[in-house]
Amino acid sequence: MIEKIKNISSRRIILGTALALVALFLAKGAFGLVTETVARKNGSLEYRVMLVQDMEWSGIENRDGVLITTDLDPQLATREIAKFSSLKFYMEYTVFPGEMVVYYMEPGDAGFSANKRVWLTPVQGEMGWYTADTSMKTVSAIRIDPTMYAGNQLTFGDFIFNEEKTVTDYFEISAGDIFNLFLYTGIISSVLKFLQEMLKKEID
Amino acid sequence: MIIPLFVLTVVLAFAFALYALADIRPSLTPLVSLVTIADIVVIFGMFGMLYKGVEITLIAAVIVTSFAVKKYKNNIKEKLSDFLQPGVILFATSCLLMLAYLSYAQPIMHEWDEFSFWGISQLLIKNHDRLYTYYSSSMLGQSIPPALPVLSYIFQWCGTRFVEWTGFFAYDVLMFAAFSAFTAAFERKSTNSAIFVYLLAFITPFFFAVSEFLTYMKPVYITAYSDIPMALTFAGAVAVYFFSEKGNENAIIPVLPVLMFITFTKDMGLALGCIALFVIFFDMLVARENFVFLKIKGFFGKCFAAFVMLMTVGGTYFGWGFHLGKVLAVNRTDYGGSSGMGIVQMLLTGVKELLIGPKSDKFLFIQDNFIQAFSGTKVSMIGSGRNVVLLIVIIFVFAFVFGDKKGKKRSATMLFSTTVGFVGYYIFHLLLYVYILGDEAYNLVSYDRYMYTYYIPWLMMAVFCLAMAARDGAKFWAKGALAGIVCCVLLLFNFYIIPENIFTGVTGNSFAIRKDVAAKADHIRDVIGEDDVIFLYCGQDDGMRWFTYTFELIDNYIIPNRGFVSTGQTEQETKQLLQKEMYDRFKDYGVTHMLMDWTSHDFCLYFDELCDVSTSETGNAAVGYYKVIYGNNSLRFELVKGGKVNFD
Numbered sequence: 001m002i003e004k005i006k007n008i009s010s011r012r013i014i015l016g017t018a019l020a021l022v023a024l025f026l027a028k029g030a031f032g033l034v035t036e037t038v039a040r041k042n043g044s045l046e047y048r049v050m051l052v053q054d055m056e057w058s059g060i061e062n063r064d065g066v067l068i069t070t071d072l073d074p075q076l077a078t079r080e081i082a083k084f085s086s087l088k089f090y091m092e093y094t095v096f097p098g099e100m101v102v103y104y105m106e107p108g109d110a111g112f113s114a115n116k117r118v119w120l121t122p123v124q125g126e127m128g129w130y131t132a133d134t135s136m137k138t139v140s141a142i143r144i145d146p147t148m149y150a151g152n153q154l155t156f157g158d159f160i161f162n163e164e165k166t167v168t169d170y171f172e173i174s175a176g177d178i179f180n181l182f183l184y185t186g187i188i189s190s191v192l193k194f195l196q197e198m199l200k201k202e203i204d
Numbered sequence: 205m206i207i208p209l210f211v212l213t214v215v216l217a218f219a220f221a222l223y224a225l226a227d228i229r230p231s232l233t234p235l236v237s238l239v240t241i242a243d244i245v246v247i248f249g250m251f252g253m254l255y256k257g258v259e260i261t262l263i264a265a266v267i268v269t270s271f272a273v274k275k276y277k278n279n280i281k282e283k284l285s286d287f288l289q290p291g292v293i294l295f296a297t298s299c300l301l302m303l304a305y306l307s308y309a310q311p312i313m314h315e316w317d318e319f320s321f322w323g324i325s326q327l328l329i330k331n332h333d334r335l336y337t338y339y340s341s342s343m344l345g346q347s348i349p350p351a352l353p354v355l356s357y358i359f360q361w362c363g364t365r366f367v368e369w370t371g372f373f374a375y376d377v378l379m380f381a382a383f384s385a386f387t388a389a390f391e392r393k394s395t396n397s398a399i400f401v402y403l404l405a406f407i408t409p410f411f412f413a414v415s416e417f418l419t420y421m422k423p424v425y426i427t428a429y430s431d432i433p434m435a436l437t438f439a440g441a442v443a444v445y446f447f448s449e450k451g452n453e454n455a456i457i458p459v460l461p462v463l464m465f466i467t468f469t470k471d472m473g474l475a476l477g478c479i480a481l482f483v484i485f486f487d488m489l490v491a492r493e494n495f496v497f498l499k500i501k502g503f504f505g506k507c508f509a510a511f512v513m514l515m516t517v518g519g520t521y522f523g524w525g526f527h528l529g530k531v532l533a534v535n536r537t538d539y540g541g542s543s544g545m546g547i548v549q550m551l552l553t554g555v556k557e558l559l560i561g562p563k564s565d566k567f568l569f570i571q572d573n574f575i576q577a578f579s580g581t582k583v584s585m586i587g588s589g590r591n592v593v594l595l596i597v598i599i600f601v602f603a604f605v606f607g608d609k610k611g612k613k614r615s616a617t618m619l620f621s622t623t624v625g626f627v628g629y630y631i632f633h634l635l636l637y638v639y640i641l642g643d644e645a646y647n648l649v650s651y652d653r654y655m656y657t658y659y660i661p662w663l664m665m666a667v668f669c670l671a672m673a674a675r676d677g678a679k680f681w682a683k684g685a686l687a688g689i690v691c692c693v694l695l696l697f698n699f700y701i702i703p704e705n706i707f708t709g710v711t712g713n714s715f716a717i718r719k720d721v722a723a724k725a726d727h728i729r730d731v732i733g734e735d736d737v738i739f740l741y742c743g744q745d746d747g748m749r750w751f752t753y754t755f756e757l758i759d760n761y762i763i764p765n766r767g768f769v770s771t772g773q774t775e776q777e778t779k780q781l782l783q784k785e786m787y788d789r790f791k792d793y794g795v796t797h798m799l800m801d802w803t804s805h806d807f808c809l810y811f812d813e814l815c816d817v818s819t820s821e822t823g824n825a826a827v828g829y830y831k832v833i834y835g836n837n838s839l840r841f842e843l844v845k846g847g848k849v850n851f852d
Contacts, residue, residue, distance in 0.1 A: 010395065094825055096720045115700065175305060182301070186403050187694060190396035191687050197396075198680065 006200050010193060017189040021181055028135075029170040036085055036136050036165070045083040045136060045162055052076065052156040055144075060154070069152040077143040081161050085136040087120075087144070090128050090157025097147035102132045105141040112143050120144075128157070133169070205307045208359045208370050211262070212299055212377060215241065216292075218265040221272040223287050228458050229447055231291025231388035231398075234381040235440045236458045239465035241265060242355045246468055249354055250527045255333040258361040289391055290398035291384035298380045298406075299373075302425065306369040306376075311426050313368050314718045319751030321345040322428040323371070325353040327758055330366035337531045342754040342762045347534050349524050351468035352378075352430050372426045375433050379425070382440035386664055388447035389671040397674050397683055400690045401667060405436075407697050408663060412584045412592075412656035431657045434469045438476040439661035441466060445484045446614075446668050452496045456509045459484065460516045467520040472657070475632055477517040479625035483665070485510040486621040491614045554635035566645070570637050573648050574630070583652040583659065585696045592659050593626075596666045599689065603669035606682035615669040622662050629658045718752055723849045724801060724827040725756035731829060731845045732797075737761045739795045739832075741819075743804025753799070763793050779810045786811070787839050790832060798841055800828035817843040825849055 008016075039045035052067070059074035060067050084104055091097070100120035103112040123129040142161075146154060218241065219233035228236060241261050248257020276283045313323040324343050328336045335350055336343060355378060356371035363370070383405040387398040409424040409432045424432060441462040448455035463480060466473040488495060488506045497505040497512075528534045557563050563571070579590040586595060603615040633654055637645040667689075673682035732738070740762050742749045750764040771778050789795075803819040812818050819828060828846035832839060 096717075098717070175309070183403065183406075183694075186399045187690060190399040190403075191691065193396035194683055194687050197683075 002199065006196065008196065010189075013192050013196070014185060014189045017192065018181065018185045021184055021188075025173075025177065025181075026171065032135050033167060033170045039083060039136060040164070045085060046081075047163060048081065048161040050078065050080070050159040050161065052159070054078065054080070055159075059150075067154045067156070069147055069150050069154065071150050072148060073145065074147060074150075074152075075143050075145055077141060079141045081139060081142050083136055083162070084134070084139045084142055085162050086131065086133045086165065087142070087159065087161055088123065088129060088131040088163055089144075089159040091130060091146060092128055092155040093147065093152050095147070095149045095152040097149065097152065099145075099148055100130060101145045103143040103145070104134075104137055104139045105143075106138060107140045109140070112141070133165075205303065207361075207363050208303060208373050211359045212303070214262050214265050214269075215377065215381075216296060217269040219292070220284070220287050221265070221269040222458075224272040224276055224283055225268070226458070227450075227454060229388050229449070230287045230289040231295075231390075232385045232444050232447060232458065233287075234292060234295045235378075235385045235437075236444060236461060237265075238355075238378060238381050239437070240461040242351055242358060243461050243464045243468065245358055246351055246354050249335045249350065250523070252334060252338060254329065254335060254354070254357065255361060258358055289388075290395045291387035291390075291402070294387065294398065294402045295380050295384035298383075299377055302376045302380075303373055306373050306426070310369055311372065311423070312715055312718060313371075313428055313755070314715045315423075315427060315429065316748060316751065318428045319748070319755045321348055322352065322430055323368070324751075324755045324758065325350070326356040326368075326371045326428065327366050327755065329353050329357045330360065330363075331758065333361075337528065341758065342760070346532060347528050349468045349470060349473065351465050351473075352428075352433060356428075369426075371428055375428070376425050378433050379436050382436040382443070385440045385443040385447070386668065387671075388443060389668070389675045394675065397671065397686060400686050401671055404667060404686075404690045404693060405664060407693055408660055409436075409656075410697060410700075411586075411693055412652075412660055430470050431653055432660065434466060434473055434476065435657045435660040436664075437462060437466050437469065438480055439664040441477075441480040442483055442661070442665055443668060446487065446618075446665075446672075451492055451494050453498055453509070455492075456484075456497060456512065459513065463513060463516050464520045467517050468524065474517065474521050475629065476657075476661075477520075478514075479629065481510065481513045481517060482625060483618065483621045484513065487614060487617050490617040491610065550635055550639045551632075554631075554639060557638075558631065558634075564638075567638050570645055570648075571634060573646075574634050574637070577648055577651055578630075581648070581651055583655050585700055589655060589659065592663070596659075596663050599663070599666035599670055599685075602682065602685040603666065603673045605678075606685065607669065607673035607677040611669065611672045611677050614672065618665055618669055622665055626658060626662060717748055721749055721752040721801075722756055725753065727827055727847070727849045728799070728829040728845050729757075732757065732760060734759055736797045737763065737793060737795050739763045739765070739790065739793075739798045740801060741765050741798060741803070741807060742801040743807060749801060753801070761793075762799075763795055775809075782810045783814070783839065784837065787834075787837060790839060791834075795832055797844070798830040798832060800830065800846075811841075814839055815841040815843070817846065 036045055040047075055076045055078050057074075057076060059069055059071040060076070061070050087102055101117050102120060103117045105112050106116065109116070118132040118134045120130045120132045123131050144159075146156075215234065215238050219230075219237035222228050222233045222237055223230045244261045244264075245254065245257045248254060248260070273280060313319070318324070321344060324341075325336050325345075325348070328339075328341055328343060329350070332339060336346060336353070337350075340346075352375065356374040359374040359377070360367055360370040383402050386405050387401045390398040390401070441459055444462055445455055445459045448458070459480075463477050466480065467477045485506070488509065489503075492506070495502065495505050495509075497509040500508050525535075557567055558571075577589070579588050581588055583589050584592050586592065597619070600615055600619040604612050604619075607615055637648065641649070667686070670682055670686055670689075673679075674686055738757065738760050740750055740753055742765065747764070750762065754762045771781070800819045808818070808820055812820065815830060817828070826846065826848045829844045830841035831844050833842060
């Protein structure tokens with residue numbers, strides 16, 4: 001066995017690492033698919049449609065039925081979602097909203113934090129719809145930052161939480177995934193090669 | 205995509221020629237090749253021959269390569285095989301991947317200083333095929349050296365229009381070439397160690413550039429900012445010398461174009477060039493035995509080599525200064541700023557005040573802040589500068605402990621010289637904050653950005669020493685330490701950067717202001733004359749929109765609004781005073797048109813009566829372009845074109 005390991009070529013190590021990472025990616029997708037399907041069946045992951053009136057506001061004022069942002073960090077929040085896997089909502093605006101973010105707070109967290117957030121992006125081909133996807137998380141609160149500008153008149157439609165995903169959604173490849181594939185293949189295969197050299201005692 | 209690919213091919217071909225003809229280590233050649241080409245083009249540009257300069261330089265590079273191929277035609281395969289060391293392969297692969305990604309994602313410039321200088325200068329050079337010193341525009345910083353904008357130009361010189369992502373790509377090629385140089389300790393049998401160093405170098409900028417955006421990948425490789433490319437080129441200059449095996453001019457001459465490029469990058473490049481020179485000279489003095497430079501042996505040879513490097517840095521600095529004096533009638537050494545001092549006067553006054561006193565209140569305040577910032581201001585994923593320095597010292601200690609006899613000497617020497625360099629760099633910045641910056645100096649604005657310009661190359665220089673130990677010393681331990689450091693940095697990288705968010709910053713809504721301004725500019729572009737001098741009014745602007753308009757309406761002067769300051773006893777008196785003030789200002793600048801980007805309550809109150817169509821109809825998602833009609837001490841605005849703009 002050890003002799004076999006000693007004789008694995010560098011190419012095989014790189015290829016093996018890359019394939020292992022791809023397998024890991026697929027396993028992660030499959031895990032997401034299975035856990036979310038189970039959670040949906042037992043009711044813990046709930047499809048939920050909310051309106052803006054159902055949420056807590058901050059930095060937004062209702063002026064005669066028109067919602068206007070009053071500072072640079074307007075927020076909408078809800079504590080009615082227990083498990084969170086995706087959000088899709090409709091919004092019209094008068095000023096381009098800039099960066100749009102969803103924060104999630106997990107049970108035990110003191111508050112929302114910068115390393116628990118997902119960026120909202122426009123839905124291709126569906127004007128006015130924005131979406132954010134993540135792996136399923138148990139949450140105590142969700143906060144939406146819909147714009148980074150004051151004086152923006154916003155008109156919201158439905159907020160759809162945890163919409164059912166298609167199977168391919170779980171295996172969607174992003175530019176970040178490709179970047180990670182190269183980065184981790186390079187580093188992990190180099191570490192493995194180092195360990196192999198150690199085993200072969202090629203390093204004094 | 206074809207032009208950048210062609211230029212990249214020429215850079216690689218010339219790199220091969222440098223390896224074959226000048227016997228430079230293969231992994232060092234991409235950097236030397238790229239900066240040599242860029243330096244020559246900059247010099248052509250200084251004589252008003254930018255377009256021809258690129259053509260001549262690229263043709264010359266191809267001719268030299270052909271000569272090298274012809275010379276080694278009998279063993280060209282062998283030569284090529286020797287050339288393709290891990291650094292070169294990693295360089296070429298990264299460039300091709302980045303080229304594919306950028307041409308697919310087509311990111312645009314959207315950060316503050318991309319519109320104040322670093323991006324707009326690229327646009328100006330491309331539009332005019334000349335350096336920006338040869339004509340006037342709304343761009344600030346006309347005296348800043350042109351290496352990076354020219355590098356961007358080289359990669360698209362014969363394109364029909366300016367392509368922003370090609371500018372990002374040019375920067376990336378420079379940085380990847382520096383990474384290649386960092387791996388030069390390793391040949392193919394140690395590919396995994398080369399990969400460690402290359403990927404560590406790739407991640408290191410993120411390790412520092414996270415203070416503002418902790419959880420998504422700040423576009424380190426998709427930006428026109430100069431700090432990180434300059435920092436990496438600085439480390440590249442030291443790498444080109446450090447990894448050269450030769451104890452003669454072969455170790456020094458390839459460094460010269462890199463030093464030249466650093467000095468041509470930014471005013472701070474002079475300081476970094478001098479520090480690189482000092483680090484190299486100190487290493488020569490202590491660790492290089494039997495050194496011969498242009499047939500001069502020993503100590504005098506080393507001094508002569510240092511003198512040649514100094515002449516290169518100084519010559520570049522004063523050469524650009526001479527160009528500025530000739531073309532713009534500007535004195536390069538005059539930094540100006542809040543105290544109106546030249547650089548020499550600033551250094552003399554500052555060092556005297558620092559060492560002898562008496563110190564002004566501003567000096568004492570900023571000095572205290574600087575001392576506290578070293579241990580209190582977060583500049584990296586591991587915290588303050590103190591933590592970063594500790595990490596760097598630990599890597600040097602590893603390199604010292606695991607290095608061979610020569611490696612120990614070089615590690616200790618490098619630690620000493622780079623520490624001295626850091627102290628000098630820190631004091632230089634203290635003086636810049638005291639004498640050059642205005643009120644923003646009290647808050648140490650951009651402190652982290654200025655500091656990581658030194659921390660990044662310093663960390664890499666420590667890694668150079670560890671890489672040498674992994675090659676020549678206690679290989680197992682040194683390689684293990686190298687692998688351990690890479691894994692630790694990667695863990696931190698993972699902790700701070702959520703995979704889902706990687707690259708979102710350049711594909712999502714980050715371009716909001718840019719898109720909005722671009723749409724408004726496009727809406728009125730057909731009615732803007734080439735001689736129009738445009739007053740921009742934007743009620744909610746912090747300067748960003750003005751900068752962005754100067755980029756979008758590059759061929760016109762854009763005069764920013766400075767706010768309304770006059771107040772009278774009554775509203776009517778205030779109105780009269782402000783209208784008079786505006787009249788005088790418009791006359792001074794020769795304003796012909798007003799661009800109403802975003803109206804305000806104050807503007808409506810004091811100036812709306814001067815407009816034939818109320819500005820309240822313009823603003824959010826709508827724009828107005830007015831012609832200025834001068835009367836006797838009065839103004840009127842006639843709407844030329846306006847209306848709603850859809851910028852989604």
